[in-house]
Amino acid sequence: AGSFQEAGVIQQAYNLNFPLHVVPASCAQCPAWSAFSVSSPAVVLETVKQAGAGAEDRPEAVVVRLYEAHGSTVTAWLQTSLPVKEAMLCDLLERPAAQGRLPLEPRGLRLSFTPFRVLSVLLVWSH
DSSP: OOOOOHHHHHHHHHHHHSSOOOOSSSSOOOOOOSSSEEEEEEEEEEEEEEETTTTTTEEEEEEEEEEOOOOOEEEEEEEESSSSEEEEOOOOOOOOOEHHHOOOOBBBBBEEEEETTTEEEEEOOOO
């Protein structure tokens, strides 16, 4: 019912094509945990991968790739429970963008999207 945005078509498509896999926990009382969350249903966190630096991997960093799926202009907050010390926008080759440093705020990282925009964010862990 309603538009594809109101009906949650994007989320339903991901649920169908990428079903969750149940993995036994080490304890029955383990608290629920999520590494990442996004504040807007219009923004899809598509990829989380270890960052590369040329031919070498960067074990202290990951790249998250997000896109705006509803054809709207939106500001979204990317939140993580991981110990991030630095965040910056990067291009598809994972090179930091000029002026791409993102402030770490209590609500997370503030990301601005135009319709169907793809953003890649390099997150560096604290040691």
